[in-house]
Amino acid sequence: MSENILEIKHLSKSFGTHEVLKDIDFNVKAGDVTSIIGSSGSGKSTLLRCINLLETPTSGEILFHGEDVVSGRINQSRYRAKVGMVFQSFNLFYNMSVLENCLIGQHKVLKSEKAEAMDRAIHYLDRVGMTPYINAKPHQLSGGQKQRVAIARALAMQPEVLLFDEPTSALDPEMVGEVLDAMKGMAKAGKTMLVVTHEMAFARDVSTKVVYMADGVIVEEGKPGEVFVNPQNPKTREFLSRFL
Amino acid sequence: MLAQLLADIASIWAKYGSVYLNGIKNTLILAIVATLIGCIIGFICGILQTIPCAPQDGIVKRVILKIIRILVRVYVEVFRGTPMILQAVFIYYGVPYFFGYTFSSIWTVSIVVVSINTGAYMAESVRGGIMSIDIGQTEGAKAIGMTHFQTMLYVILPQTLKNIMPQIGNNYIINVKDTSVMFIIGFSEFFAVHKMVSGAIFKYFPSATMEMAGYLCMTLLASFILRWVEKKLAGAGSYELVNADQLAATAGTYNYPKKGSPFDETSKEFRNER
Ligand SMILES: Nc1ncnc2c1ncn2[C@@H]1O[C@H](COP(=O)(O)OP(=O)(O)O)[C@@H](O)[C@H]1O
Ligand SMILES: [Mg+2]
Numbered sequence: 176m177s178e179n180i181l182e183i184k185h186l187s188k189s190f191g192t193h194e195v196l197k198d199i200d201f202n203v204k205a206g207d208v209t210s211i212i213g214s215s216g217s218g219k220s221t222l223l224r225c226i227n228l229l230e231t232p233t234s235g236e237i238l239f240h241g242e243d244v245v246s247g248r249i250n251q252s253r254y255r256a257k258v259g260m261v262f263q264s265f266n267l268f269y270n271m272s273v274l275e276n277c278l279i280g281q282h283k284v285l286k287s288e289k290a291e292a293m294d295r296a297i298h299y300l301d302r303v304g305m306t307p308y309i310n311a312k313p314h315q316l317s318g319g320q321k322q323r324v325a326i327a328r329a330l331a332m333q334p335e336v337l338l339f340d341e342p343t344s345a346l347d348p349e350m351v352g353e354v355l356d357a358m359k360g361m362a363k364a365g366k367t368m369l370v371v372t373h374e375m376a377f378a379r380d381v382s383t384k385v386v387y388m389a390d391g392v393i394v395e396e397g398k399p400g401e402v403f404v405n406p407q408n409p410k411t412r413e414f415l416s417r418f419l
Numbered sequence: 420m421l422a423q424l425l426a427d428i429a430s431i432w433a434k435y436g437s438v439y440l441n442g443i444k445n446t447l448i449l450a451i452v453a454t455l456i457g458c459i460i461g462f463i464c465g466i467l468q469t470i471p472c473a474p475q476d477g478i479v480k481r482v483i484l485k486i487i488r489i490l491v492r493v494y495v496e497v498f499r500g501t502p503m504i505l506q507a508v509f510i511y512y513g514v515p516y517f518f519g520y521t522f523s524s525i526w527t528v529s530i531v532v533v534s535i536n537t538g539a540y541m542a543e544s545v546r547g548g549i550m551s552i553d554i555g556q557t558e559g560a561k562a563i564g565m566t567h568f569q570t571m572l573y574v575i576l577p578q579t580l581k582n583i584m585p586q587i588g589n590n591y592i593i594n595v596k597d598t599s600v601m602f603i604i605g606f607s608e609f610f611a612v613h614k615m616v617s618g619a620i621f622k623y624f625p626s627a628t629m630e631m632a633g634y635l636c637m638t639l640l641a642s643f644i645l646r647w648v649e650k651k652l653a654g655a656g657s658y659e660l661v662n663a664d665q666l667a668a669t670a671g672t673y674n675y676p677k678k679g680s681p682f683d684e685t686s687k688e689f690r691n692e693r
Contacts, residue, residue, distance in 0.1 A: 227561075227562055229558055229561060229562070231473065252564040252565070252566050253564060254564075255561060255562060255563070255564040256563060256564030257564075259562065259563065260558075260562035262555065262558065262559065262562075264555050265555075265559075266553075266555040266556060266558055266559030266562075267559065268556060268559065268560070268573075268574050269556070269578060270574065270577040270578050270581070272658075279563075279565075279573055279574075280563035280564060280565065283565060283569050283573065284563060284564040284565055284569075285564075306661060307660040307661055307662065308658070308660065308661075309661050310658045310659055310661060311658040312654060312658070315657075315658055325559075328563065329562075329563070332563050332564070
């Protein structure tokens with residue numbers, strides 16, 4: 176068994192008195208493509224945001240290669256660079272072109288050489304089919320194109336894990352396919368991914384592991400074959416029945 | 420009547436033209452320099468006020484941030500809430516009174532007063548500008564590992580600057596006009612020239628007409644330049660598609676990812692997928 180990249184231990188998060196995540200435990204191994212499913216408000220986004228330290232967990236540990244990232248001993252910037260995130264709302268930098276979006280992090284965070292950064296940006300933009308648009312500004316692109324650039328931007332940082340928070344939920348139906356295709360390609364190429372999604376076909380066919388969350392707890396997790404075909408928990412069964 | 424007015428203006432211009440021009444020059448220099456310095460002050464205040472303060476930060480950092488916020492608040496309220504003409508007098512006489520330092524040049528004190536006054540207005544504009552930028556921009560920057568400082572410098576402030584350009588222009592135009600109160604401490608800007616000349620030759624109306632025209636020229640020119648700058652900042656309206664051949668020159672020098680690294684992947688599969 177390969178080593179865990181991420182270990183989440185007893186993770187809890189409250190907003191005021193509202194306990195959104197309750198004692199979450201789970202691991203991410205190299206090469207895992209984990210789909211997190213569950214109804215709206217169950218805490219999926221909060222979990223990803225905690226992992227990326229956009230939210231500070233109320234208690235519990237997040238271990239990155241065995242080192243706790245919450246306690247703050249590890250450099251937060253460097254950790255974030257290794258754990259990429261793709262947002263539902265893209266969050267491309269509006270003041271930069273497509274190419275600059277994919278370069279800025281490499282220049283300023285990784286301190287990569289100019290030529291190297293350029294090459295890498297173009298390499299990943301090519302993979303998502305966005306090289307023709309390198310001079311465009313984000314507001315000149317369609318939603319699907321923006322999301323593909325956002326994926327290239329995250330990949331250009333060469334993260335060890337990539338988090339996706341409903342990457343296709345803000346897209347028009349005809350654009351969902353192009354983004355899912357890019358993600359499938361990454362999964363095939365062996366990237367470690369953690370994907371919050373409502374695209375059940377993606378969860379079932381592409382991921383190596385499925386996690387079902389409800390009310391801030393992990394109700395069930397397992398191989399997609401197990402969870403989709405033979406769910407153990409009645410809650411999971413009820414949730415899945417809505418998609419069949 | 421009109422002929423008389425034109426004749427009067429011509430005679431004033433013949434004798435005092437260079438004095439009026441010098442007044443215009445002084446007004447413009449003061450307004451431009453003070454607006455620029457005011458913007459810098461405003462940006463510094465805006466940046467200081469929006470430094471985030473997380474619950475896990477140490478008590479020292481939180482206390483310092485709190486003090487900074489209070490100081491900026493007081494500065495803004497005091498200098499936005501009092502007339503600039505009074506601020507000029509207050510500083511001009513106050514500094515020697517308390518610190519025993521006399522301003523060597525009327526320019527120094529004038530620039531200081533107008534800059535501080537502009538800074539108070541700009542501080543609020545910049546703070547509002549920063550806060551109006553979508554939180555997603557900050558999160559996107561953090562997610563790729565940028566620090567707060569880098570996020571501000573490369574992502575937030577460029578967008579803020581573009582958004583508050585109209586307010587900067589507004590402040591500049593206000594400064595062109597309102598520097599006229601600096602006559603109170605003896606700064607010879609454009610309006611002071613009018614007081615001096617018309618007082619000497621008793622031709623108040625022709626001189627006032629010249630002043631009106633002069634100020635209008637200065638502000639219209641400013642509006643015009645601002646529109647142009649705003650257009651420049653907005654960037655090109657369209658973009659050019661780039662084809663693979665053009666990129667071949669820049670790409671291909673390096674290979675990603677390195678074989679055997681944790682990022683190793685087989686690009687062929689990726690391409691088949693698309
Ligand atoms: N910043 C916040 N402040 C207060 N409550 C929040 C905040 N973010 C999320 N929540 C609450 O946490 C719960 C889980 O939200 P979220 O993680 O976004 O769910 P999901 O992504 O599964 O739809 C929701 O009830 C939501 O209202
Ligand atoms: Mg969500």
